[in-house]
Amino acid sequence: MAHRQGLSDLNTGSGASPVNSPVGACVGDCPRCCAKVTQEQMTAIFPSASSAKITAVMDAFNSAFEKFELNRCLRKAHFFAQIRQEVGASINALTENLNYKESVLKEKFNYFRDNPAEAALYGRNDDHPADQEAIANRAYGKRNGNGSIESGEGWLYRGRGYIQITGKEIYQNVQNQMNARYPGNGLDIVANVEQTLEPKGGMLSAMAYWRWKKLNEKSDLGDTGAHVDAITDVVNYYTDSRESRKTHFNTTKVVFKVAECTNRPK
Template sequence: MAQVRQEVGASFSLREQVEYMGATALKQIGYYKTHPKQAEIDGYKKEKGPANGEVIANRMYDDNYRGAQYKLGNTSPGDGWKYLGRGLKQLTGKNNYQDLTNMYSTIWLDEKVDFVKNPELIEQPKYAVRSAIRFWLKYKLYDIADKGTTGAQVDAITKVINKATDSYSQRRTHFAQAIKIFS
């Protein structure tokens, strides 16, 4: 739950809200790391309202500007926007959408869904939850979780979900809150 809270935010949005990313946040991701002036132009500005999310997603998630270990399979124009973060875990990138499609029917035998062709389905609660379950199972995160309830386990799971994130401490805080709620 701590990971979900960090991924979907306080508003519990099942679609990544790139329209509200400011220049500072954008400069940490993909294209904008090497084009910081463009981040200033494209980023959210309170006085102007939401930014152009499609432009932002297509730039920040374009594999041409991502290191080898961070490639998402976004190689065609428009892939960044089409495969932006969705679901409880904010599944991102064409490769991850394909992986979900491939694994989905092995878990839910009665249903075959193509998330590459229908990425917006992950914004529906049923598929939002199932995409997170699939991730949990694929990476055997239960093995880490079963080791205890310390910050070390939260950090280990965070590292699997988003190694490069700067939100490790926030996720530990969310975990402490979840423990209080579920205890």
């Protein structure tokens, strides 16, 4: 097994991609803010990911991070803490799991509270598995730009990606942000939703969502648990993973040397 660097060594730079090699002009005097992320940094954040996946994610981020203004150490730390929670240590982008029990459907979704017989019909119980497609089309029908139940858009535009996006309107807004900030990006996540599960599409759509939701500005406010929670409120308000996201941020803020950044809030 190859030797793994300690977190304190990750910003010293090694080989062809030193962290202090800026890719563009920075505001302020911290050379790391506008530096490309490195293989070592990504491995520290995603310790179980394959080398090939690490490289693909790193290349996607490095190709576009300045376009989405993820060009501060603190912004990178907050961004990758959220990504780490969403895709795990192995970088496995997931499609939303709708394998809900009847009782949970009525707790989570207004549609099934209003239509309890359908919660019993489509939710998981002792008699049958959950009908996830039927659940999605009802839970998300006529929401976030989706059409009716019959349109199938609730199922088509269910949650996906490195930061899960849900609903046709959200997919389109993220695509619009990608097109505006990165013309010629080669992606169309509205027409090809599965692109959000691939390293390039997953990373760029997450960066576009981040920029669209003004999470850079929230990142700039600070590096406490409360600041992580404020970002989590936007990314996934109802999650039960708030403490895990803070734990990941404790790693990423060391990886990106937030404490030493001269562009962080005073």
